[in-house]
Amino acid sequence: MSFHATDTLYVALAAYALGTLIALASLVTRSKRPQHAALLVMIGGFAAHTMWIGTICARTGHPPLTNLPESAAFLAWTIFAVEIVLYIRYRVYAAAFFVYPLVLILLTLAAVIGESPMQLDPALRSNMFTAHILLSTVGVAGLLIGLAFALLAYLQDRSLKSKRRGALWEMIPSLSICRMVSYRALAIGFSIYTIGLLAGVLWSYRTNAGFMDFRVKQIGAVVAWMLFAALLQMFISGTFRGKRMLVVSACAFVAIMVSILGIAHV
Amino acid sequence: MPLILTGLNHRTAPLEVRERLSVAEGMIPTVVNALRNLEGVEGAALLSTCNRVEAIVSANSEDVISTIVDFLSTQAGADRATLEKHLYIIRHADVVKHLFRVASGLDSMIIGEPQIGGQVRKAFQSAQELGTLDPLLQQVFEQTMRVAKKVRTDTAIGEHAVSVPYAAVELAKKIFGDLRGLQVLLLGAGDMGELTAEHLHNQEVKQVFVANRSFQRAQELAARFDGEAVQFDAIEANLAACDIVIASTAAPHFVIETDQVTRALEARRMRNLFLIDLSVPRNINPAITNIEGAYLYNVDDLQSVADANLEIRQQKAKEAETIVAKEVESFRRKLIAQDAVPTILELQQRLEEIRTCELEKCLRKVGPITPEQRAAIEMLTSQMTNKILHYPILQLKDAPEEPEERETLRRTIRKIFGLG
Numbered sequence: 001m002s003f004h005a006t007d008t009l010y011v012a013l014a015a016y017a018l019g020t021l022i023a024l025a026s027l028v029t030r031s032k033r034p035q036h037a038a039l040l041v042m043i044g045g046f047a048a049h050t051m052w053i054g055t056i057c058a059r060t061g062h063p064p065l066t067n068l069p070e071s072a073a074f075l076a077w078t079i080f081a082v083e084i085v086l087y088i089r090y091r092v093y094a095a096a097f098f099v100y101p102l103v104l105i106l107l108t109l110a111a112v113i114g115e116s117p118m119q120l121d122p123a124l125r126s127n128m129f130t131a132h133i134l135l136s137t138v139g140v141a142g143l144l145i146g147l148a149f150a151l152l153a154y155l156q157d158r159s160l161k162s163k164r165r166g167a168l169w170e171m172i173p174s175l176s177i178c179r180m181v182s183y184r185a186l187a188i189g190f191s192i193y194t195i196g197l198l199a200g201v202l203w204s205y206r207t208n209a210g211f212m213d214f215r216v217k218q219i220g221a222v223v224a225w226m227l228f229a230a231l232l233q234m235f236i237s238g239t240f241r242g243k244r245m246l247v248v249s250a251c252a253f254v255a256i257m258v259s260i261l262g263i264a265h266v
Numbered sequence: 267m268p269l270i271l272t273g274l275n276h277r278t279a280p281l282e283v284r285e286r287l288s289v290a291e292g293m294i295p296t297v298v299n300a301l302r303n304l305e306g307v308e309g310a311a312l313l314s315t316c317n318r319v320e321a322i323v324s325a326n327s328e329d330v331i332s333t334i335v336d337f338l339s340t341q342a343g344a345d346r347a348t349l350e351k352h353l354y355i356i357r358h359a360d361v362v363k364h365l366f367r368v369a370s371g372l373d374s375m376i377i378g379e380p381q382i383g384g385q386v387r388k389a390f391q392s393a394q395e396l397g398t399l400d401p402l403l404q405q406v407f408e409q410t411m412r413v414a415k416k417v418r419t420d421t422a423i424g425e426h427a428v429s430v431p432y433a434a435v436e437l438a439k440k441i442f443g444d445l446r447g448l449q450v451l452l453l454g455a456g457d458m459g460e461l462t463a464e465h466l467h468n469q470e471v472k473q474v475f476v477a478n479r480s481f482q483r484a485q486e487l488a489a490r491f492d493g494e495a496v497q498f499d500a501i502e503a504n505l506a507a508c509d510i511v512i513a514s515t516a517a518p519h520f521v522i523e524t525d526q527v528t529r530a531l532e533a534r535r536m537r538n539l540f541l542i543d544l545s546v547p548r549n550i551n552p553a554i555t556n557i558e559g560a561y562l563y564n565v566d567d568l569q570s571v572a573d574a575n576l577e578i579r580q581q582k583a584k585e586a587e588t589i590v591a592k593e594v595e596s597f598r599r600k601l602i603a604q605d606a607v608p609t610i611l612e613l614q615q616r617l618e619e620i621r622t623c624e625l626e627k628c629l630r631k632v633g634p635i636t637p638e639q640r641a642a643i644e645m646l647t648s649q650m651t652n653k654i655l656h657y658p659i660l661q662l663k664d665a666p667e668e669p670e671e672r673e674t675l676r677r678t679i680r681k682i683f684g685l686g
Binding site: 032156160161163165173174175176177237238239241242 | 422437439440441442443535536537538555558559561563567570571574
């Protein structure tokens with residue numbers, strides 16, 4: 001039986017699905033053991049995922065960023081890589097409840113659409129374009145992680161205020177850590193995303209002789225950029241709290257997802 | 267070899283008995299050495315805390331129990347009959363179970379309290395340094411420390427604060443994470459407030475400010491925490507600088523109002539503020555709880571945190587008991603198997619001698635045979651001896667728990683096979 005690159009993608013998908021399921025089940029048992037098991041399974045999936053990316057790189061000579069499924073898969077990979085780093089540093093169990101499903105959804109999207117890796121259009125074969133895609137993806141991963149931690153901070157804040165402990169109480173780190181990680185991820189993610197967008201604008205100017213042509217993904221990206229800028233400003237001024245924080249975060253999340261899904265319409 | 271534990275604890279003896287038997291840290295070497303030198307004692311250790319005193323020995327027989335009780339009576343300066351009423355005597359595998367439970371905090375007054383693990387380790391280390399442990403006790407203590415660690419790691423039984431001051435520290439950690447570098451403001455000189463400030467001080471907070479109506483009292487208290495006394499009227503200026511505020515005054519009205527906290531939070535650029543109101547009547551306006559970034563807990567809130575934690579600890583204790591039971595069983599099997607090893611080796615050696623001797627005799631009679639034939643006969647005889655030894659070895663490995671019964675079985679087997 002021959003071994004295809006897509007096989008590793010399916011192995012990764014199966015492991016992510018299993019890991020997410022175990023992590024969500026640990027919400028009921030409230031114990032750390034299934035969490036460890038889930039993390040191990042997810043790391044197994046991550047290894048398969050890495051192999052898949054490596055295979056695509058070797059075959060096409062560039063990172064898998066040419067179409068929506070590839071970008072979604074690469075984004076999922078970046079998000080999980082950041083999650084592992086944060087887990088090692090802060091032992092944040094609860095982030096798993098948001099990050100694992102997100103990774104799973106993004107990779108499912110990649111597997112379902114499953115276009116074969118494209119040979120790059122000569123127009124797309126430029127360093128500026130690669131920089132645009134790579135930086136935007138890494139930036140988005142940072143922003144999404146930042147949002148996940150903002151949500152954790154919100155949940156922690158609510159349980160401290162209401163004096164009732166939810167299922168996540170034990171698994172969420174201190175409020176300060178949630179806010180600090182969220183802020184750093186958002187600030188770093190935003191900076192990288194901004195450079196990525198600028199690279200995109202410059203590339204578009206060179207190839208299409210125009211900065212923008214107002215397609216869905218471009219509008220989504222600009223709206224997301226503005227929302228994240230507002231969100232960071234709120235963070236710095238200390239008003240990024242409570243319901244307001246939740247609403248702005250949700251809007252920013254939708255905008256960023258629209259800009260990602262808009263990749264299908266390059 | 268029998269293991270025997272003789273002692274008393276907070277459940278079996280009142281404080282006045284416990285304090286008489288309690289051994290001061292400096293005296294432990296003398297007492298442990300004396301215990302080890304008692305007739306019939308092979309190895310000895312002593313655990314002495316404010317809630318329990320226990321002499322743990324391994325001995326040749328259970329006859330030493332009486333000697334140990336006499337020894338403890340002399341130590342306590344009490345007559346034997348009086349002390350015996352409070353003493354418990356635990357034997358063999360139950361000693362292992364008891365030690366596993368004690369070191370894990372399952373036998374403590376406050377279930378799951380973490381100090382006892384350290385105290386057991388200290389008792390172990392001091393006996394080890396004095397050289398009073400025999401190999402059996404050494405193994406028992408090593409395993410006890412491993413089990414205690416496993417219980418704490420797997421169940422996290424000690425992680426939940428069960429008193430009001432500790433609950434406040436736990437919440438502060440949930441808000442700020444690391445407490446080092448934080449500033450604390452203590453208002454008033456109530457006992458509970460003082461205790462909470464002390465716990466926070468032990469967490470190495472950066473500075474404790476103390477404000478009291480009597481400035482002199484504030485200075486005295488501040489000196490305890492290496493802190494700074496501030497004027498009671500200057501509370502608002504300090505609110506902005508402090509991260510944790512503990513109110514514990516006798517004032518019949520609010521001393522901290524909402525507008526003060528709003529202004530303080532603005533000055534703090536919205537860094538969180540944790541307010542602990544331990545006074546009755548309350549000193550901090552409860553409406554403050556609605557301000558974003560301010561977390562207000564009163565004495566009832568903290569008590570319910572502590573109560574909820576106690577329930578969690580009780581649940582965790584059930585998990586811990588299961589771990590202990592499993593560990594006791596596996597350790598018991600290990601000890602018994604270990605005990606049987608010399609006899610098993612002797613048995614195997616004895617049968618191997620018989621086999622080789624008889625084989626040589628037989629081969630001399632048979633005359634020349636091919637190497638293949640010799641190998642076949644070798645294999646046949648080896649298999650026979652192995653089969654013969656199978657059940658005796660099984661019996662020795664799975665021997666009864668009581669050392670006397672085990673010894674009888676060992677003797678019988680040795681006699682049957684003609685071992686010296």
